[in-house]
Amino acid sequence: MSNEVHAVGDKVEPGSVDTVLESVAMENGVAAKRSPVKDLKVVFVLGGPGSGKGTQCAKIVDTFGFVHLSAGDLLRAEINSGNENGTMIQNMIKEGKIVPAEVTVKLLEKAMKESDNDKFLIDGFPRNLDNRKCFDEVTGIEPQFILFFDCPEDEMERRLLGRNQGRVDDNIETIRKRFKVFIDSSLPVVGHYEECGKVHKIDATKTPSEVFESIKPLFKHFKQTDSEIQVELVEAIKNHSIRSTPVAA
Ligand SMILES: Nc1ncnc2c1ncn2[C@@H]1O[C@H](COP(=O)(O)OP(=O)(O)OP(=O)(O)O)[C@@H](O)[C@H]1O
Numbered sequence: 001m002s003n004e005v006h007a008v009g010d011k012v013e014p015g016s017v018d019t020v021l022e023s024v025a026m027e028n029g030v031a032a033k034r035s036p037v038k039d040l041k042v043v044f045v046l047g048g049p050g051s052g053k054g055t056q057c058a059k060i061v062d063t064f065g066f067v068h069l070s071a072g073d074l075l076r077a078e079i080n081s082g083n084e085n086g087t088m089i090q091n092m093i094k095e096g097k098i099v100p101a102e103v104t105v106k107l108l109e110k111a112m113k114e115s116d117n118d119k120f121l122i123d124g125f126p127r128n129l130d131n132r133k134c135f136d137e138v139t140g141i142e143p144q145f146i147l148f149f150d151c152p153e154d155e156m157e158r159r160l161l162g163r164n165q166g167r168v169d170d171n172i173e174t175i176r177k178r179f180k181v182f183i184d185s186s187l188p189v190v191g192h193y194e195e196c197g198k199v200h201k202i203d204a205t206k207t208p209s210e211v212f213e214s215i216k217p218l219f220k221h222f223k224q225t226d227s228e229i230q231v232e233l234v235e236a237i238k239n240h241s242i243r244s245t246p247v248a249a
């Protein structure tokens, strides 16, 4: 039995936990239940521009079944969707500025609600203290922990200039602005979570594989074994049967 957790749009294999749970729910005439947004598990992934957040998120998704939500990617998709906020977002990104919290939080909340997963890596957010407060007020989610990629500016600059993905902000002028915004506005968010004892600082200067080895232990807890999934499944079926048993008159 597979222990993968699937994101929206993923193909679900016949016989997987997802299909079994779904058919149990269908047979009993109930829709599979979705956790309220505040019960979702969120890890914030922070670090300077080019520190390797996206690269590591892809590895965490593959190994630990999280959904990767890059706030920057959601904003870029909004530009391309032709939405009324598109021009404002595009101008902010070109200048390396932080988009108003309500806009980003709304996109993140929508993406989480649309997913059938309950574990999210939120990459590149919260970008400032106002982002953090707004996310807390809107979702009520307290992050499990913060993954903070520590990398010197000269290395980040080298990586960004070599990224070659055609991003409007990967030019030296905007990169310097993004570094300043990171120091002035984003580091205070890391400071806030340090006070709460929630920050795991990672040396991001090593190779991608070495960086991943150093973060793996933090996520072990989220990976369920096949037997844990089976126990959960049996419990879910038992609980449902108890609730569905008619009370004798
Ligand atoms: N550990 C690493 N060593 C060398 N290069 C890396 C490493 N991690 C990522 N890179 C490369 O550096 C560039 C930036 O990486 P990535 O996009 O993951 O950073 P990011 O923190 O998500 O950036 P941004 O905040 O700008 O979105 C990419 O070209 C990537 O391939």
Ligand SMILES: O=c1ccn([C@@H]2O[C@H](COP(=O)(O)O)[C@@H](O)[C@H]2O)c(=O)[nH]1
Pocket: 049, 070, 071, 072, 073, 075, 092, 093, 094, 095, 096, 097, 098, 099, 100, 104, 123, 124, 125, 126, 127, 131, 169, 178
């Ligand atoms: O929460 C966020 C995330 C991003 N932005 C803007 O997007 C760019 C690019 O972000 P990446 O994380 O590097 O993809 C960033 O410089 C901001 O302009 C944002 O406003 N809020």
